[in-house]
Amino acid sequence: EDQVTQSPEALRLQEGESSSLNCSYTVSGLRGLFWYRQDPGKGPEFLFTLYSAGEEKEKERLKATLTKKESFLHITAPKPEDSATYLCAVQEIAGNNRKLIWGLGTSLAVNP
Amino acid sequence: DVKVTQSSRYLVKRTGEKVFLECVQDMDHENMFWYRQDPGLGLRLIYFSYDVKMKEKGDIPEGYSVSREKKERFSLILESASTNQTSMYLCASSLGRRKYFGPGTRLLVL
Numbered sequence: 001e002d003q004v005t006q007s008p009e010a011l012r013l014q015e016g017e018s019s020s021l022n023c024s025y026t027v028s029g030l031r032g033l034f035w036y037r038q039d040p041g042k043g044p045e046f047l048f049t050l051y052s053a054g055e056e057k058e059k060e061r062l063k064a065t066l067t068k069k070e071s072f073l074h075i076t077a078p079k080p081e082d083s084a085t086y087l088c089a090v091q092e093i094a095g096n097n098r099k100l101i102w103g104l105g106t107s108l109a110v111n112p
Numbered sequence: 113d114v115k116v117t118q119s120s121r122y123l124v125k126r127t128g129e130k131v132f133l134e135c136v137q138d139m140d141h142e143n144m145f146w147y148r149q150d151p152g153l154g155l156r157l158i159y160f161s162y163d164v165k166m167k168e169k170g171d172i173p174e175g176y177s178v179s180r181e182k183k184e185r186f187s188l189i190l191e192s193a194s195t196n197q198t199s200m201y202l203c204a205s206s207l208g209r210r211k212y213f214g215p216g217t218r219l220l221v222l
Contacts, residue, residue, distance in 0.1 A: 032209055043116070043202050043213030044155075087155070091209065099170070100211075102155040 002027045004090050006103035013110050016077045021106045023088030024070040031091040033071050034100065035064050038085045047073075047086075078110045115139075116214035118203050123219045131190040133217050135203030143206045144186035146170075146178065148199040149216075155202070161186055193221045 007022045025033070032051050036044035048057040050066040057064045061082065063074040073086055085107045089100040119134035137144065145160040147170075157170030159178040167178050175197060179187040186205075190197055198221045204211040 034209070034211075036211075036213075041216070041218075043204070043216050044211075045213070046210050049209060089155075099157060099160075104152070104154045 002090075002092060002101055004088055004101050004103040006086075006088050006106050008106060009104070010107045011109070013075075013078055013108070015079055015110055015112050018074070018076045018078070020075070021073040021086055021108070022070060023073070023103055025088075025090045025101070026069075027090055027092040027101070029093035031093045033066055034089045034091070035071070035073055036087040036089065038087055038105070040085075044087055075108070078108075080110045080112050083108055083110045116203060116205055116212050118201075118214040118217050120217050121215060123217055125190075125193050125219065125221050127194060127221060129190075129193045129221075131193050131219070131221075133188040133190075133201055133203075133219070135186045135188070135205075135214055136184050137186075137205035137212070138184065139205065139207070139212070140183065141205035141207045141212075142183070144180065145204040145206070145211065146176075146186065146188045147202045147204065148172070149202055150199050158188065195221050197221050 004025045035047040038044040048064040053068045055066050061076050065072045085105040087105045088103040116137045125131050143162050146158040147155045149155050156172050158176050161167045161180040164183050177189045201217045203214040
């Protein structure tokens, strides 16, 4: 069964303490992998799209990487404003190209 | 900036009521989506539309219907609300693969 698994479920960091979030996936063929950020009570906000193994994208303190089985969202020297839930979603080649398989997210808290 | 707006942030309805959730996007996107988000279950696709008057069922369409009479507006209808439809409802639009989400409607069915 195609699925997307995110780990850890929750992560608490001190300000400045770098770490990584993981998104592992099992699909027959990857069309794209997406990272979104969601603040409490709000809709998800797009961060990155990755298409092929070896690809990397960066935005401020965030860097997303992709292998054939998983993606990492690296957070360098996080600040309290980086606290949010980070969602991963996968679009597979064989499926309807408008449907995504979503992970359950990693809830990140950054303490000052 | 793309803007996706939803008609209500919070809604309280009674079991059996007909409920309308409205979503409007201002960027002429062809694709629009309705999701619900529940703890432990994540985002689940209810319906999507790729053009005016066109719709396709998502993963959990039972108990819902949709309407898209104009390109910018996508409505979700709960024909007879039930307590298990208490949830956060999120609307999204897209032109390519990137989705733009609205702020969500938190619906409580009593």
